[in-house]
Amino acid sequence: MSDRPDFDPSTLVIHSNRSYEKQSNSILFPIHQTATYIHESVGVTKGYGYTRGANPTVNALEQAIAAVEGTASALCFRSGMSAITTLCFGLLKAGDHVLLSDVIYGGTARLFHQVLGHFGVAYDFVDTASVEATEKAIRPETRLLFLETPANPTLKISDVRALSDMAHRHENILVAVDNTFLTPLLQNCLELGADISMMSTTKYIDGHNATLGGSLATHDEANTERLRFVRKIIGSIQAPFDSWLALQGIKTLPARLAMHCNHAMQIAEWLEKHAHVARVNYPGLESFPQHALAAKQQKGFGGMMSFELKATTEQTLHFIEALKLCTCAESLGSVETLVTHPATASHCDMPLEERDRLGITDRLIRLSVGLESPKDLIADLEQAFKAIFG
Template sequence: MSEEYSKYGFSTRAVHSGVNKDSLYNSCTTPIYTSSTYYWNDLTTNSGYDYTRSANPTRKALEENIASLEGGVGAQATATGMAAITTVMHLFVPGDHIIAGNDIYGGTYRLFADVFTKMGLRFSFVDMGNADAVREAITPDTKCIWIETPSNPLLNVVDIEAVTAVARERRLLTIADNTFLSPYLQRPFEMGVDIIVHSTTKYLNGHSDVVGGCVVSKTKEHADKVAYIVNALGLGCSPFDAFLVLRGVKSLGPRMEAHQKGAMAVARMLDGHANVEKVYYPGLESHPDHELAKRQQKGFGGMVSFDIKGGRPAAEKLFARTKLFQLAESLGGIESLIEYPETMSHASMTAQARLAAGISEKTIRISVGIEDPQDLVADLKQALEG
């Protein structure tokens, strides 16, 4: 974590960390260093950079920024969010066992269940809301507990402190996907997590114009291991992508406030609508994890899911009628998106796995943008009633 700005507040660090890199022209924004290679002063010394796969000044600036926001000692920016997860999975060896939630993002589930199982890793998918279920899933070969909270798409909240306490009992690594809330709303390191991953595509960038990921480490030991893996596998993000994320992250605080303001308005409307069976939003007092979310989060975020009465036919009619909600995957951008997990974000899960997670043909996921909340509420309401 950069000491230069560590004493300042969150949004100050978001704006200033990783910026002052241009001593030649005093640029107020971080330059894009597109060079693939850097010349050496002699056979043993260089500027600190030799080849962009290994390190790049623009990427380094982004890494400093995100490490500062999360409170980590180091970060590695990767080409995608899945590249970030791929990176941390290479901390383990064949035979290792990892515990994860049964309602995680579909792409993560696919990577775990279909790809890394073929490389010798073993996974158990359990109800992460039950600390006893997590404890019972531990075997002599367990090395890690994977935490995704709130979960995707049902927004179940995992008690991070309870899970990390279990992990400490058995000396297990804990890795948390903090994509849904960002460091502005949730601080996993402060609750005992060892490593944090992000899809920077989402809230950190916030403008739906780049894909990227990041791994943030709490200790130098993990930071060094992660950096080695990113370099060895060639998983680092491009300089231009790093520039775009660094540009976007500057407005993270104000954007998250706007996202969650709109999400609360949408959730409250859905909660009382005759054509909605159930709303999944921790900000609602009726959500079973509401008090837990209040305790471990600064806010409730911009994601809302719900079950629509009538299943897929009703969902298709809704999607056809929305004017402000675009039918698209991804999340965390300034524009509002709506999607159908069964055929989109979670299609990579088996039908049995979706059923076990509670995802059905009724389930719809919304990423609430920063538009005027009253407009979003009116648009969704007319689409439900059409």
């Protein structure tokens, strides 16, 4: 059940849960760039004591994110990875077991491989596109199923409702979803049955490559307070200025997402017909293996895609370098179109054999389609093809 007002998304992101500053009636909530707060008397505050615990500007962004998530509250963090780290520190203990999507952001994999494993948290990667395979991988000590859908960078889809129903038939398993690629406006994973929604707000929530941030949202207020406590202890709260900038970005989220989806579809259709493209991973294409599931589970196909060239690794790298309008840079979800080479960036730590098995080959290119004219983006891609292949 959603707690959101019955607003269309474009109204929701501007007005729902909106906070106002009372002293001057500024239409923009101000930046509370402060480390500490004056006590009205000993032990008496206005709800804020130290910014490591809470900050009014951060809270304003949390209210805005809660509005789109449909939850009573939300929590914001220094980055998407700090949100995932806080989630794990707050809800797991030594001896617990976690199942993760086999195709997942490289930073999430590194967190488990190089950090959490040292604290006695066991984990396995499983093909969460298969409910049956996921259920077979569950252990008595499994406490968390962490999904990323669509997955980075192959866009593989996991059925959130089916997996959540399956996990909840077992005792004490929570389902968390990295929803960075779509946001709740295109895929509300809590309404689909997941327990926790996670986003890197650096991406589509901000939308302008201006901030680092992450968020967690859940209907379980006890878990929210536990995560709030752990965030305070480890100091992973988002910075006030980053929160203020993200507050401005979220107001245009529905308009931007509509353009991202529209532009991405045009480019995916063009790439699919290109002689030098072996395959295009975009859920909006009917040729995408899980197109029907994406259409059922999502309210749009998003701005993310990847495509594999009919080329050598060297030619693939030269193709990326030949692009002029599409910018080679890490991250995604911004107004600028960004291109990355997952094999040497986000998934560089993964062994070659494992990458190839998952479809993350040396010839795979990830494209975060921005708000530039699709005609101009296609022209840029075409000139890069001609530069490499003639």
